[in-house]
Amino acid sequence: MEKRQVGTDKVKRGMAEMQKGGVIMDVINAEQAKIAEAAGAVAVMALERVPSDIRKMGGVARMADPTIIEDVMGAVSVPVMAKCRIGHIAEARVLESMGVDFIDESEVLTPADEEFHLYKRDYKAPFVCGARDLGEASRRIGEGAAMIRTKGEPGTGNIVEAVRHMRTVQAQVKRLLSMSIDEVMTEARDLGAPFEVLMQIREAGRLPVVNFAAGGIATPADAALMMHLGADGVFVGSGIFKAENPEKFARAIVEATTYHDDYERIAHLSKGLGEAMKGLDVRTLKEEELMAPRGW
Amino acid sequence: MTTIGVLGMQGAIREHVRMLEALGADTLVVRSIDDLAQIDGLVLPGGESTAMRRLLDRYGLLEPLRANTDLPMFGTCAGLILLATEVEGYDAHLRKIPMTVKRNAFGRQVDSFEVELPVKGIEAPVEAVFIRAPQVATVEPVVEVLAEVEEAIVAVRYDKYVACSFHPELTDDLSMHRYFLDLVEAKKHQLT
Numbered sequence: 001m002e003k004r005q006v007g008t009d010k011v012k013r014g015m016a017e018m019q020k021g022g023v024i025m026d027v028i029n030a031e032q033a034k035i036a037e038a039a040g041a042v043a044v045m046a047l048e049r050v051p052s053d054i055r056k057m058g059g060v061a062r063m064a065d066p067t068i069i070e071d072v073m074g075a076v077s078v079p080v081m082a083k084c085r086i087g088h089i090a091e092a093r094v095l096e097s098m099g100v101d102f103i104d105e106s107e108v109l110t111p112a113d114e115e116f117h118l119y120k121r122d123y124k125a126p127f128v129c130g131a132r133d134l135g136e137a138s139r140r141i142g143e144g145a146a147m148i149r150t151k152g153e154p155g156t157g158n159i160v161e162a163v164r165h166m167r168t169v170q171a172q173v174k175r176l177l178s179m180s181i182d183e184v185m186t187e188a189r190d191l192g193a194p195f196e197v198l199m200q201i202r203e204a205g206r207l208p209v210v211n212f213a214a215g216g217i218a219t220p221a222d223a224a225l226m227m228h229l230g231a232d233g234v235f236v237g238s239g240i241f242k243a244e245n246p247e248k249f250a251r252a253i254v255e256a257t258t259y260h261d262d263y264e265r266i267a268h269l270s271k272g273l274g275e276a277m278k279g280l281d282v283r284t285l286k287e288e289e290l291m292a293p294r295g296w
Numbered sequence: 297m298t299t300i301g302v303l304g305m306q307g308a309i310r311e312h313v314r315m316l317e318a319l320g321a322d323t324l325v326v327r328s329i330d331d332l333a334q335i336d337g338l339v340l341p342g343g344e345s346t347a348m349r350r351l352l353d354r355y356g357l358l359e360p361l362r363a364n365t366d367l368p369m370f371g372t373c374a375g376l377i378l379l380a381t382e383v384e385g386y387d388a389h390l391r392k393i394p395m396t397v398k399r400n401a402f403g404r405q406v407d408s409f410e411v412e413l414p415v416k417g418i419e420a421p422v423e424a425v426f427i428r429a430p431q432v433a434t435v436e437p438v439v440e441v442l443a444e445v446e447e448a449i450v451a452v453r454y455d456k457y458v459a460c461s462f463h464p465e466l467t468d469d470l471s472m473h474r475y476f477l478d479l480v481e482a483k484k485h486q487l488t
Contacts, residue, residue: 003411004409004410004411004445005409005410005411006406006407006408006409007406008409008410010410010425010466010467011408011409011410011425011426011427013466014308014408014425014427014463014466015405015408015427015428017307017308017311017342017466018307018308018342018343018344018373018374018427018428019306019307019343019344020306020307020308020309020310020343021304021305021306021307021309021343022306022307022343022344022347037346038350039350040347040350040351040354041347042306042343042344042347043344076346077346077386077399077400078344078346078347079344079405079428096406099403099404099405099406101404101405101406101428102405124406125405125406126405233306251354254347254350254351255354255355258304258305258306258327258351258355259327
């Protein structure tokens with residue numbers, strides 16, 4: 001038998017494929033991780049603070065304390081993800097050395113580098129990155145991201161930015177697929193996208209990696225909306241553990257993701273959930289408070 | 297015409313559909329018990345076995361699938377775990393193949409790998425992608441072992457059930473799916 005090959009594109013992208021149709025939940029300790037797993041989460045994101053608390057706290061948001069990540073890894077059997085700052089090579093290497101299953105190079109944390117993202121092909125661990133449009137998604141895929149998610153506007157409980165980002169990517173993919181081949185290089189220039197990635201998208205008829213929704217999902221209907229718009233699955237950050245009844249919310253969001261086109265079912269499962277997280281109007285945020293413009 | 301269902305809780309559903317259709321089968325994504333009457337075989341895709349089990353339970357599919365004794369099934373990765381009669385440290389799920397499986401037996405995601413794998417009954421080596429994959433720790437003598445990685449059992453067949461630890465659905469290698477379809481068609485033939 002030939003030798004085992006680790007850290008290949010197939011292995012990293014394949015890991016993301018296994019998350020499809022599922023919900024990935026932010027958790028800040030082992031107890032929350034167990035609640036998320038019991039509710040049917042396909043993975044958990046171990047954090048020190050959920051995005052809405054990061055907003056409240058202000059200051060510099062960094063990689064979580066490894067103790068929290070280890071506690072979560074010890075508590076559940078679903079994959080554990082964790083966030084590093086954009087461009088923070090050392091945080092990414094630390095997470096990789098701990099055996100974290102997926103690393104989110106995330107705009108939710110304060111960027112360490114405002115010019116360069118990580119060269120993600122160099123790592124054995126797979127990465128997920130946020131994107132607002134096809135250019136940004138293609139740049140991250142070019143650097144080796146194995147999964148893309150919308151940036152949305154994290155910690156707001158407001159779906160509007162995630163919708164904008166998902167629709168933008170979908171519309172740009174459709175446009176790319178309908179182009180004749182001699183137009184692709186100019187499109188690559190205009191999007192600031194690597195030509196080869198655009199060619200891969202044309203060949204596959206879609207992004208070569210899965211595309212999840214993230215940033216502002218607060219209710220089961222929000223999750224169903226994002227699936228309807230073409231998301232492969234959803235991340236829920238503050239939406240679960242900032243809700244009045246996290247267990248119920250977690251279960252309902254999972255069910256609404258599986259049966260996203262069964263509206264009677266969503267009506268039924270949305271009954272009596274209690275208060276959702278308190279939301280924020282994105283337009284009332286100052287420019288320096290926005291997270292989506294972090295990275296490029 | 298042969299119709300193969302793909303269990304539609306979560307995971308690599310689309311990929312299995314693509315492979316089965318490439319082999320000329322009709323497909324149906326199975327999300328309710330009513331769907332079971334319309335299919336000749338069922339694929340249990342890769343995904344997160346913990347999440348899939350919760351969903352099967354909650355959406356009322358676990359008991360009907362456990363009770364079903366005629367439907368051929370093919371499980372990949374999480375699907376293999378679902379088919380086992382014993383799962384180390386956890387409750388067993390559909391209990392179809394008399395074997396004990398160990399979850400995440402090759403390590404965490406950073407240890408996931410791909411390899412060219414010889415499989416009994418398939419001519420060329422199979423392109424095998426292992427992602428946080430399980431191993432079969434022990435099998436009853438009635439179970440046929442189809443493939444091993446360094447002495448760890450990673451593919452088995454028993455009666456009308458086939459299971460593997462890897463993900464043929466992530467490659468363009470149709471041989472495992474063809475193996476399963478042959479089994480489904482042989483069974484149909486027997487009945488008619």
